């Protein structure tokens with residue numbers, strides 16, 4: 001994936017995109033984002049979006065889920081899907097990450113161009129960075145967690161402590 005480059009999008013852009021999605025779904029004031037339910041909502045909203053729950057053995061050990069960015073097809077390991085249903089922060093974030101790939105590469109039509117030149121790819125051009133950033137912003141809404149500490153963010157938003165720390169670091173300063 002690293003030989004591909006997409007249009008630069010800043011964290012602020014991706015925060016805005018996550019907020020638009022939340023507003024569209026009327027979830028703008030909800031701390032605990034219903035990420036598993038979003039999979040089915042998106043299947044209804046977007047004709048080119050679909051997902052599949054696969055046996056853990058289908059994907060390699062290190063991979064929790066993946067997205068085919070040409071078709072928008074998401075595959076999620078059974079154990080990850082179940083974990084997300086049970087409120088496991090890391091698994092919830094995995095699903096948000098894959099949905100992030102869909103939004104940043106498929107739906108928004110960001111350019112996916114092969115990077116033939118030796119031009120240095122800056123971090124925010126990477127699809128992985130964009131998906132990760134979008135997922136964090138979607139799951140931890142900056143406008144709702146102001147004043148919370150990292151434990152509260154993890155608990156209230158249903159994310160791992162590590163993810164809460166990352167988002168905490170990027171909260172706008174008062």
Ligand SMILES: [Zn+2]
Pocket residue numbers: 097101127128131
């Ligand atoms: Zn990814």
